[in-house]
Amino acid sequence: GAGVSQTPSNKVTEKGKYVELRCDPISGHTALYWYRQSLGQGPEFLIYFQGTGAADDSGLPNDRFFAVRPEGSVSTLKIQRTERGDSAVYLCASSLKGADEAFFGQGTRLTVV
Amino acid sequence: RKEVEQDPGPFNVPEGATVAFNCTYSNSASQSFFWYRQDCRKEPKLLMSVYSSGNEDGRFTAQLNRASQYISLLIRDSKLSDSATYLCVVNLALNYGGSQGNLIFGKGTKLSVKP
Numbered sequence: 573g574a575g576v577s578q579t580p581s582n583k584v585t586e587k588g589k590y591v592e593l594r595c596d597p598i599s600g601h602t603a604l605y606w607y608r609q610s611l612g613q614g615p616e617f618l619i620y621f622q623g624t625g626a627a628d629d630s631g632l633p634n635d636r637f638f639a640v641r642p643e644g645s646v647s648t649l650k651i652q653r654t655e656r657g658d659s660a661v662y663l664c665a666s667s668l669k670g671a672d673e674a675f676f677g678q679g680t681r682l683t684v685v
Numbered sequence: 686r687k688e689v690e691q692d693p694g695p696f697n698v699p700e701g702a703t704v705a706f707n708c709t710y711s712n713s714a715s716q717s718f719f720w721y722r723q724d725c726r727k728e729p730k731l732l733m734s735v736y737s738s739g740n741e742d743g744r745f746t747a748q749l750n751r752a753s754q755y756i757s758l759l760i761r762d763s764k765l766s767d768s769a770t771y772l773c774v775v776n777l778a779l780n781y782g783g784s785q786g787n788l789i790f791g792k793g794t795k796l797s798v799k800p
Contacts, residue, residue: 605787613792614691614772615729620787628777628787663728665788670776672717674788676728 574598578664578677585654585684593649593680597666604647605674606639607663615663621647622670654684688712691773694794702763706794708756708773715786717776718749720758722769723793729772732758763798770795 577596585591597604602623607615617631624644632638636654641647651658661681665674691708698704710718718735733740735747735756746759756773773791 607790614790617777617787617789631787667788670786673719673731673734676730678728 576664576666576675576677578662578680580680581678582681583683585682587654587656587684589654591651591654591682593651593662593664593682595647595649595664595666595677597645597647597664598675599645601666601668601675602644603667603670603672603674604641605665605667606647606649607665608660609663609679610660618649620670627670651682654682656684658682659684688777688789689773689775689791691771691791692794693792694796696794696796697799698763698796699799700763700765702798703759703761704763704796705760706758706771706773706796708758708775708791710754710756710773710775710789712775712777713751713754715775715777717788718756719774719788720745720747720756721772721774721790723772724769729790732771760796763796765798765800768796768798 579594604621606618609615619629619639621641636652639649661679663679665676667674720732721729722732723729735749739748744761748757770793772793777786777789
């Protein structure tokens with residue numbers, strides 16, 4: 573079956589622009605996670621959805637970052653007024669329910685120039 | 686204190702060696718524990734779940750010590766193909782329950798197996 577799909581795979585944007593990153597989880601998975609990973613670091617937690625609601629958004633670094641999952645399936649991570657420090661690989665994962673095996677998408681590599 | 690801490694690495698070992706990775710976690714209510722493997726420029730993939738009784742999968746053995754809040758991964762008879770970064774993952778139990786919550790990753794330990 574289809575795995576977790578993330579689009580775009582690469583995104584280059586100018587400083588100050590707005591970007592949206594999309595995640596299409598495995599069908600039927602209720603839990604969805606967003607992480608950010610910089611070179612040489614482990615995935616840094618951003619936000620966790622259980623169904624349509626954000627169960628924990630404590631990892632979002634500031635109010636420029638926002639994520640939605642309006643129908644409990646596809647999720648969009650939105651970054652306003654991008655900064656060079658936002659450059660990283662943004663990983664999405666889903667699991668059947670919370671805290672069990674999570675399957676990752678291949679990530680979106682965001683570069684802010 | 687970081688929520689999940691791992692050996693800093695890197696570990697450079699010859700083929701056939703046995704190597705052990707350690708991980709500690711800070712949330713005593715955590716219920717789920719995993720080891721993930723991440724190859725260079727790839728997404729993390731589950732290597733194995735970690736159970737209270739310990740579990741083994743071929744050359745890989747995982748142990749959990751709840752009292753010490755400590756997880757380990759042992760790799761026996763290392764292969765060149767084991768070269769990767771190994772990530773310790775713990776669920777962060779939420780205040781209203783310990784069985785569901787987000788998954789927190791350690792920074793990872795890089796393993797390089799040489800011929």
